[in-house]
Amino acid sequence: MPADMVVAAIVGAAGLAPTLAAVRAGRAVALANKESLVCAGKLVMSEAERCGATILPVDSEHNALFQVFETANAAQVEKVILTASGGPFRTWSKADIADATPEAALRHPNWEMGARITIDSASMMNKGFELIEAFHLFPLEADQLEVLVHPQSTVHGLVQYCDGSLLAQLGAPDMRTPIAHCMAWPRRIEVATRRLDLADLGTLTFERPDPDRFPALTLARSALQTGRGAPVLLNAGDEIAVAAFLERRIRFADIVTVVERTIEVAERAGELAEPDSLDATLALDALGRRYAREAVAAVGGENRAMAGGRR
Numbered sequence: 001m002p003a004d005m006v007v008a009a010i011v012g013a014a015g016l017a018p019t020l021a022a023v024r025a026g027r028a029v030a031l032a033n034k035e036s037l038v039c040a041g042k043l044v045m046s047e048a049e050r051c052g053a054t055i056l057p058v059d060s061e062h063n064a065l066f067q068v069f070e071t072a073n074a075a076q077v078e079k080v081i082l083t084a085s086g087g088p089f090r091t092w093s094k095a096d097i098a099d100a101t102p103e104a105a106l107r108h109p110n111w112e113m114g115a116r117i118t119i120d121s122a123s124m125m126n127k128g129f130e131l132i133e134a135f136h137l138f139p140l141e142a143d144q145l146e147v148l149v150h151p152q153s154t155v156h157g158l159v160q161y162c163d164g165s166l167l168a169q170l171g172a173p174d175m176r177t178p179i180a181h182c183m184a185w186p187r188r189i190e191v192a193t194r195r196l197d198l199a200d201l202g203t204l205t206f207e208r209p210d211p212d213r214f215p216a217l218t219l220a221r222s223a224l225q226t227g228r229g230a231p232v233l234l235n236a237g238d239e240i241a242v243a244a245f246l247e248r249r250i251r252f253a254d255i256v257t258v259v260e261r262t263i264e265v266a267e268r269a270g271e272l273a274e275p276d277s278l279d280a281t282l283a284l285d286a287l288g289r290r291y292a293r294e295a296v297a298a299v300g301g302e303n304r305a306m307a308g309g310r311r
C-alpha cells in the first residue's frame with residue numbers, strides 16, 4: 001500500500017516484521033516499537049541504509065536525542081543521557097518492590113501507556129531496552145550511554161559534547177510532541193500540548209539509578225554488552241514474565257529472575273549466536289519464549305513451595 005510514512009507502534013517483538021517491511025519499502029518510519037531495535041537493531045538499521053528508509057525515533061528519550069544530537073559532530077559527543085522517571089517504585093524499599101501488585105505497578109507517575117511498557121517502566125527494564133535502542137540509533141559505544149532518574153520527566157534526553165556543552169530537550173510528558181516532531185520532520189507543526197513554565201516548575205531533580213532495587217537495568221546493559229542473541233532473549237523473557245506477573249502467576253521481583261534464567265539457559269545450550277535475518281530473529285524469540293515459560297513455571301513452583309514452608 002502506498003504510504004509516505006509508517007508509524008510502527010505495535011507492542012513487542014510482534015512489531016518487528018511489519019517494521020522491517022516498512023523499512024524495506026524505503027518509507028519514513030516513525031518508530032515507537034523499540035523492540036524492533038532491541039531484537040534486530042543491526043538488521044533494521046542496515047536495511048534502512050540499504051533501502052533508503054529514514055527512521056524517526058518516536059520514543060520520547062530518543063526523539064529528544066534526535067533533536068539535540070549533532071550528527072556532523074558525532075565524534076565530539078562524549079556521552080548521551082537518557083532520563084527515567086523511576087516509575088511508581090522509585091522510593092519503595094526492595095522488599096516492598098518484590099511483592100508489589102499489578103495495580104501498583106500499572107500506576108505510572110507521569111505517562112499513560114500500554115500495560116507492558118508501564119510494567120517495564122516500574123522495573124526499569126524499559127530504560128534497559130532504551131539503552132539498546134539508543135545504541136542502534138546513534139553512532140555511540142555502549143559505555144557512552146548513561147541513565148539518570150529524573151522524576152519530573154521534563155528533560156527527556158541530553159547530549160554532552162567535548163567542549164563541555166550539555167544539550168537537552170525539554171517538554172511536558174506528552175507523546176504528542178515526539179509524535180508530531182517525527183510526523184513533521186524536518187519541519188515543525190503546532191501541537192496544543194501544555195507549555196512548560198519553568199518558574200512554576202521551580203526545581204528539576206536528578207538521581208543515579210539504584211542497581212540493587214532495579215536490577216533489570218544492569219541485566220539489560222549486560223545483554224547489550226554481550227550482544228549477539230542476548231537482547232532478543234532479554235525481550236522474549238520479559239514479554240513472557242510481564243504477562244505472567246499481570247496474571248499474578250509470579251511476583252514483581254520474579255520478572256528479572258525469569259529474564260535472567262531465559263538468557264542463562266540459552267547461553268548454556270549454545271544458542272546465543274547473532275541472528276542475521278528476520279527468520280533467525282523470530283526463531284530465537286520463539287525459543288526464548290519457551291525457556292521463559294519454563295522459568296515462569298519453575299519460579300511459580302518455588303514461590304508456592306516457600307509459601308507452603310511458611311505455613
Ligand SMILES: NC(=O)C1=CN([C@@H]2O[C@H](COP(=O)(O)OP(=O)(O)OC[C@H]3O[C@@H](n4cnc5c(N)ncnc54)[C@H](OP(=O)(O)O)[C@@H]3O)[C@@H](O)[C@H]2O)C=CC1
Pocket residue numbers: 009010011012014032033034035058059060111112113114115116117175
Ligand atoms: N505508550 C507510549 O507512550 C510509548 C510507547 N512506546 C512503544 O510503543 C509500542 C506500543 O506501546 P503502547 O501504545 O503503549 O502499547 P498498547 O498496549 O497501548 O498498544 C499496543 C498495540 O499493539 C497492537 N498489537 C499487539 N500485538 C499485535 C500483533 N501481534 N499484531 C498486530 N497488532 C498488535 C495492539 O492491538 P490490539 O489493541 O488490537 O490488541 C495495540 O494497538 C511499544 O513498543 C512501546 O514500547 C514507546 C514510547 C512511548
Ligand SMILES: CC(=O)[C@@H](O)[C@H](O)COP(=O)(O)O
Pocket residue numbers: 059060061083084085086087111117120121122124126127175
Ligand atoms: C513516554 C516514553 O518514552 C516511555 O518510554 C517513558 O520513558 C516511560 O517512562 P520511564 O522513564 O518511567 O521508563
Ligand SMILES: [Mn+2]
Pocket residue numbers: 059060061130
Ligand atoms: Mn521512552
